[in-house]
Amino acid sequence: KYRTSAVKEPGGNPDWNEESIIHIINVSDHVFFTVMEKDDVLGQITIPVTSLLTVKGVIKKSPLKPHKKCPNPHGE
Numbered sequence: 001k002y003r004t005s006a007v008k009e010p011g012g013n014p015d016w017n018e019e020s021i022i023h024i025i026n027v028s029d030h031v032f033f034t035v036m037e038k039d040d041v042l043g044q045i046t047i048p049v050t051s052l053l054t055v056k057g058v059i060k061k062s063p064l065k066p067h068k069k070c071p072n073p074h075g076e
Contacts, residue, residue: 002020002022004018004020005018024049026049027049027050027053028048028049028050029048029049030046030047030048030049031046031047031049031052032044032045032046032047033045033046033047034067035064035073035075040069040070041067041069041070042064042070042073042074042075043064043065043066043067043070043073043074043075044064044065044066044067044073045062045063045064045065046065047062061076062076063075063076064076
């Protein structure tokens with residue numbers, strides 16, 4: 001379980017720019033994220049570890065998927 005630092009952006013459109021290291025034992029695993037703002041769920045995403053293997057500096061974006069507390073997510 002990992003929680004990012006709080007971002008206080010007066011315009012309401014923060015740029016997270018946060019990096020973390022997640023230690024993976026098996027490359028066939030998936031990484032599961034629930035994206036939240038305070039106590040509100042914004043969506044979720046499951047990412048296969050193999051899809052994270054990419055060229056350094058390449059940014060991959062994926063749309064958030066529905067969560068039981070957020071059936072219509074917005075964001076990526």
